[in-house]
Structure formats: C-alpha cells, structure tokens
C-alpha cells in the first residue's frame with residue numbers, strides 16, 4: 001500500500017526530472033516515526049537520484065534539493081513538500097493515509113506488505129534452505145538451536161515472498177563418531193533405555209565411550225573396526241546404525257514440532273558416500289585433484305595455481321572428508337531439486353568451509369555456485385538450565401516452558417487458558433527467538449534467562465502480550481471491519497503514528513530479504529508493539545461513541561494482523577490469550 005503513495009510522488013518527480021517512475025518508486029522511503037516531532041510520511045534522499053544517474057553529480061546537492069523542492073506541487077495526495085539537508089520530505093493527506101492502509105488491511109490482511117511492488121525486484125524461484133543439521137549422539141548445542149530458528153525464519157520469509165521453498169536437515173549421521181557409538185553401544189547400551197529416552201541415552205553412551213577411548217587402545221580398535229564394517233555396509237552393523245538414526249529423527253521431529261519447525265527432507269552425510277567417491281573420480285580424471293607429499297588429495301583454490309590455498313578432499317588412507325560429502329550433497333541436490341538458490345545456515349566457525357565448498361563447485365564448472373549462500377551466526381554464551389549445562393534441545397524448551405509458566409502464575413494471568421503449558425511454551429519460544437534475532441546474526445551474545453523472559457522491554461514476551469491484548473479487545477468488541485467507517489476519527493497523533501509505521505513494512509521485508517537478517521523485522525515489530533500499547537491505553541473503545549469506537553477497532557485489527565503476520569515469519573506462533 002505504501003506504493004500507492006510512493007507512486008503518486010514518483011509520478012510528479014518523473015514529470016520534472018524525466019526518469020521513469022519505476023526507477024523513482026524505490027527511492028522514496030517511509031520515514032521512521034519519531035516521538036519528538038511530527039513525522040513526515042515519505043522521504044527522498046536526493047543523492048540517490050545522483051547515484052541513479054537522474055541528477056548530475058557535478059552540481060551542488062543542496063542547490064539541487066532546493067530547486068527540486070520548488071518544482072514539486074501539492075496535490076490530492078501530497079499536502080506539503082519540505083526540503084531538508086539533502087532530503088525532500090513529503091506529508092501526505094492523512095485521510096487518504098488512513099483510508100488506503102486500513103482498507104487494504106481489511107480486504108487482504110495476508111498480502112499486506114508482501115505483495116508490494118517494492119519487492120518485485122527480488123528474484124523468485126526455488127530456494128533450498130539447509131538448516132539445523134545436528135549430529136546424531138552428539139550434543140545439540142546452542143549453535144544448532146540458532147541454526148534451527150534462523151533457517152526457519154529464512155525459509156518462512158522466502159515463502160511469503162513467493163518462492164518455492166525446500167527445507168532440508170543435513171544430519172551428522174556418518175563418520176568415525178559412529179564407530180565409537182556403535183562399539184560403545186554394544187557394551188554399554190540398553191534397548192530399554194533407548195526406548196525410554198533415546199537422545200539422552202545415545203549421548204550418554206557416546207560420552208562414556210569417548211572417555212574410555214582416551215586411555216584404552218582396545219576401545220579405539222573396536223571403534224575403528226565398527227566403522228570399517230559400517231563403511232563396507234555389513235548388514236548387522238548397518239542395521240544398528242539405522243536404528244540410531246531412525247530413532248533420532250523420530251525424537252527430533254517431536255521437538256521440532258514444539259518449535260513450530262518442519263523439514264521436507266531429512267538427509268545427512270551418510271546419503272552421499274558413493275557420490276563422494278564419484279566426485280573424487282571426476283576430479284582425478286579432470287586433473288583437478290592433486291596428491292601432496294603426504295598422500296592427501298587436494299584441490300588447488302589459489303589464483304596463481306601455486307597451492308597457496310587449497311582444500312583437502314581425501315585423506316592419505318583414501319577416506320573422504322566432511323567437505324567431500326558436502327560437494328557430493330550439493331551436486332545431488334542440484335540434480336534432484338533444481339534449486340535456483342541454496343542457503344546454508346551454520347555458525348561462523350564454518351565460514352571458511354563453505355567458501356571453499358563454493359570455490360570447489362566453481363572450479364568444477366558449476367556456475368550455480370554463485371547462487372549458493374552461507375549465512376553465518378555467532379556464539380551464544382552461557383546457556384544453561386536449572387539442571388546445569390544444556391546438552392539437548394529438549395532441555396532448552398523445557399526450561400523456557402517451566403520458567404514462563406512460573407512467571408505467568410506469579411502474574412496471575414493464566415487463569416482462563418485451556419492449555420497453560422502450551423501457551424507458556426509458545427511464549428517461551430518466542431522469547432528465545434526475539435532475543436536471538438535482535439542483533440546482527442554474526443555477533444556473539446550472552447544468554448540470560450531473566451532478560452529473555454521479561455514482560456516489559458523489548459522481548460518476545462512483550463510482543464505476545466501486545467498481540468494477546470489486541471486479540472482480547474477484538475474478541476470483546478468485534479473488528480470494526482464490517483461497519484461504516486469514517487477516517488476522520490483516526491486523525492490523532494497515536495493513530496497516525498501507527499499508520500505511518502505500517503507504511504514501512506514492505507521496506508523492512510525488503511531489507512530482511514536482501515541481507516537475510518531478521519533484526520529489521522524484529523525492530524519493526526517491537527516499535528509497532530510500543531505504538532500499539534500506547535494507542536490501546538489512550539484510545540479507548542469502551543465508552544466511546546459508536547462510530548469512533550468502530551474506527552479504533554479497525555485500526556487495532558489492522559495492527560494486530562501485521563503484528564501476527566510478522567511474528568509468524570519470525571517463526572513465532574502468536575497467542576490469543578496469556
């Protein structure tokens with residue numbers, strides 16, 4: 001909807017400076033609402049006209065700004081044109097602002113923002129997002145939690161913006177660790193415990209056998225033997241491995257469901273062993289694989305072909321490595337899914353790995369590697385629970401639920417909930433997500449339960465609280481969407497601020513889509529919640545004359561829709577009561 005206004009200003013500008021409207025529309029941005037003064041609605045940075053070749057770079061910017069301002073006229077849409085330092089501000093007709101935005105949100109709340117013409121410049125197609133990707137029997141650390149929620153956000157965002165999305169979980173389900181786990185399980189494992197709590201039990205066996213292997217040669221030999229038999233696909237060995245894998249996937253599915261996350265494919269390193277051998281063969285025939293003095297097989301990645309930078313793809317004993325399997329997996333996926341872009345989400349310690357992976361694909365002549373992206377993120381420090389260090393994803397979720405439920409009982413808010421546990425969990429999860437998404441993904445952050453779960457302040461709890469309050473208001477009085485509507489009832493500064501803020505939604509989505517960072521959307525929703533909270537306080541529905549009350553309800557209903565839409569993109573389930 002913001003584009004109706006952008007377009008109208010762009011049409012005028014186009015007549016003055018000759019550039020096509022389509023070039024001008026994206027240069028007009030909605031102005032962030034400021035508490036101190038009354039905010040203009042749209043803004044044009046005049047140097048963006050210079051950058052786009054519309055104005056000459058030689059003339060003085062301020063002179064050009066003022067000249068342009070003088071040439072612009074007020075009309076039915078634009079009420080005032082004001083020049084500033086290098087910018088031109090536009091005030092648009094507020095009746096029109098109220099009418100246009102609220103009408104679109106009444107008619108098509110789902111498409112608001114996401115179908116803006118501003119987003120048309122984004123490429124659309126099939127996007128494969130690989131995320132979460134934990135390792136069987138190993139700890140599910142905070143990094144995997146981050147990968148899970150970030151990947152889910154990226155997949156959701158891509159989806160609402162009109163891409164076809166394929167969600168892949170690439171399990172760490174192969175490698176020497178299975179030798180240890182298998183050998184360990186034969187001695188220490190119990191089928192009964194496996195049925196009771198599979199992830200916990202596998203983890204315990206794995207920790208124990210690792211400890212023993214440190215000082216016991218025979219354990220190491222048994223592990224190597226188990227892995228050798230596994231690589232040779234010995235039936236019994238393979239069936240035990242398969243049991244570990246199946247059980248793990250089943251358990252993870254339950255936990256992902258609690259997080260509101262799903263995958264289209266559970267793949268993993270084990271899927272690509274034979275393909276990895278084919279890759280090596282191809283590299284050899286094409287003389288892209290060089291053997292070093294120590295017998296390793298490497299691919300030269302240096303510009304000068306002097307091996308100053310390279311990636312190792314085969315050990316001297318002939319076995320493949322993590323990166324070899326990744327090359328194979330990428331080729332497999334390209335053939336199977338014909339993706340247009342592929343996005344990997346892992347912590348930043350794997351950045352070099354992915355840069356090398358993409359380079360290898362390019363060396364092999366696969367141009368689509370240009371559309372492979374790694375989204376790296378930083379560390380979470382100090383995530384623990386009442387029981388100590390967090391080792392499984394379940395521990396984090398249980399802790400969030402427990403603490404949130406406790407807080408809700410203290411605040412005595414949870415009286416009429418049908419399933420207080422579920423609500424507590426949904427709010428707890430949103431709190432984790434918002435805390436995680438607030439900053440740049442690449443930054444490390446310190447985890448603090450107390451801060452995460454605060455009801456006031458910029459938290460997921462606050463977003464949920466705002467949403468639930470709006471929902472309750474609408475439940476009680478209706479949405480105002482089906483009655484006569486008079487926009488002159490929403491000319492107060494609080495209502496206008498909300499509408500001005502809503503004008504920014506498409507720009508915020510565009511920003512997030514371009515850099516795949518959720519913080520733009522998070523900040524937008526937090527500000528929206530603050531504006532909504534103050535409007536809720538100051539613009540009563542109950543006791544107001546009918547027409548005024550209906551207009552306000554329509555505003556609250558619109559606000560609530562955008563809040564819910566944005567939360568869902570972030571991977572949050574908005575709650576109706578709390």
Ligand code: ARG
Nearest residue numbers: 133134135170171172326346
């Ligand atoms: N399982 C790996 C780990 O936990 C992450 C896998 C990332 N994806 C990939 N294609 N290598 O570190």
